[in-house]
Amino acid sequence: MTRTLVNNIGLLVTNNSEHDGTPLGIKRNSSFLIENGCIVWIGDATSVPRADVANSVDAQGRCVIPGFVDSHAHLVFAGDRSEEFRARMAGEKYTAGGIGYTVDLTRQATNGQLLQSGRRLMAEANASGTTTMECKSGYGLNVEDEARSMVVAKQLTEETTFLGAHVVPKEFKNSPEDYVDLVCGPMLVAARPNSKWIDVFCDKGAFTTDQARRILKAGMAQGLLPRLHANQLEPGDGIMLGVELGAASVDHLSYFDDEDIEALSTSNTVATLLPAAEFSTRGIYPDARRLHEAGVDVALASDCNPGSSYTTNIPFVIALAVRDLHFTPEQAIWSATKGGALALQRKDVGHLAIGAKADFSILSTPSYIHLAYRPGVPLIDEVWRNGTRIK
Numbered sequence: 001m002t003r004t005l006v007n008n009i010g011l012l013v014t015n016n017s018e019h020d021g022t023p024l025g026i027k028r029n030s031s032f033l034i035e036n037g038c039i040v041w042i043g044d045a046t047s048v049p050r051a052d053v054a055n056s057v058d059a060q061g062r063c064v065i066p067g068f069v070d071s072h073a074h075l076v077f078a079g080d081r082s083e084e085f086r087a088r089m090a091g092e093k094y095t096a097g098g099i100g101y102t103v104d105l106t107r108q109a110t111n112g113q114l115l116q117s118g119r120r121l122m123a124e125a126n127a128s129g130t131t132t133m134e135c136k137s138g139y140g141l142n143v144e145d146e147a148r149s150m151v152v153a154k155q156l157t158e159e160t161t162f163l164g165a166h167v168v169p170k171e172f173k174n175s176p177e178d179y180v181d182l183v184c185g186p187m188l189v190a191a192r193p194n195s196k197w198i199d200v201f202c203d204k205g206a207f208t209t210d211q212a213r214r215i216l217k218a219g220m221a222q223g224l225l226p227r228l229h230a231n232q233l234e235p236g237d238g239i240m241l242g243v244e245l246g247a248a249s250v251d252h253l254s255y256f257d258d259e260d261i262e263a264l265s266t267s268n269t270v271a272t273l274l275p276a277a278e279f280s281t282r283g284i285y286p287d288a289r290r291l292h293e294a295g296v297d298v299a300l301a302s303d304c305n306p307g308s309s310y311t312t313n314i315p316f317v318i319a320l321a322v323r324d325l326h327f328t329p330e331q332a333i334w335s336a337t338k339g340g341a342l343a344l345q346r347k348d349v350g351h352l353a354i355g356a357k358a359d360f361s362i363l364s365t366p367s368y369i370h371l372a373y374r375p376g377v378p379l380i381d382e383v384w385r386n387g388t389r390i391k
Helices: 082-089 096-108 111-127 143-156 176-194 209-221 238-244 258-265 275-281 289-293 314-324 329-343
Strands: 003-013 026-035 038-044 055-058 063-066 068-070 130-133 160-165 197-202 228-230 249-252 270-273 298-300 360-363 380-385
Touching: 063 329, 068 329, 096 143, 111 130, 111 143, 111 380, 130 380, 143 160, 143 176, 160 176, 160 209, 176 209, 197 209, 209 238, 228 238, 238 249, 238 258, 258 289, 270 329, 275 314, 298 314, 298 329, 314 329
Parallel strands: 003 055, 003 063, 068 130, 160 197, 197 228, 228 249, 249 270, 270 298
Antiparallel strands: 003 026, 026 038, 063 360, 360 380
């Protein structure tokens, strides 16, 4: 039985409030023991239980945090949209229609090419501390290409999301209801075997609230769990729809009002904020203080995609959240770990406790605060997943 001891941790973020009465559950001068990929003991560095230890890891007084849980990412696509980014920075406004360019390239790519690209992005994410990552389809937008996108996604992660309702493709421009029929019928049937979640882009230039409700209900009837893109480009009913259907998460939320906040605060739906999208589109940053003050569970995610947020780096997202969305450093760390786990309805990741997966990062610094305090600096020294070092 292989055991690994992580010892001499200066500051350990557990996300277990029993340790210190705060959401981060901080322990100082601590250790934990790993067996078969999970944590089996956690406590003071001076009281490590006697056990056969095959490996010993000296954290050298540094900070250890749970692995980041990135609950919103689009990893299955071909090409990039750097020219679109350049044009946008020159003053053009982003709309959802730019997705069509990526759809054309994705349809032309082989499964092998899509998998190679997805693995490259996943490796980037792992290197910056992400140990659990969700992956959506949404750049095939026909039965064949959405189905094979889900085959590729399943090879990248168990958190797979069918997003056939990303936008209406050009061939259905004049008959969007026919496309909704396709998504709810043959496309859903083809994608379902490799899908855990179903998602809809409910916003300007994409799908209406009524269309989104119909699509999500069709997926739920097939055993998929709902999540939702909502209120990125303008105010709308997407948040209320997500709460109505018991969605695990409503994502983006660049716009929300008091009614939206009230609905979220009395539900189990997580509000997932994606500040890298606002950064890359010069959008309006939402004020997260209103959500936190109302007791809403908030997650942070990368929204990695080729058009509006081409990053896999959660430390960058944390820095943006603290600087521009008015998170405290503590709220940002929690939202990028435990919040992401809640958005994926996972109890085994996003925290460090007995029985949890041994997914964690050792920073090069004595405190998690440095992730926002020193933006752009690579501060993730080691990354471990399932008790195995991957960086």
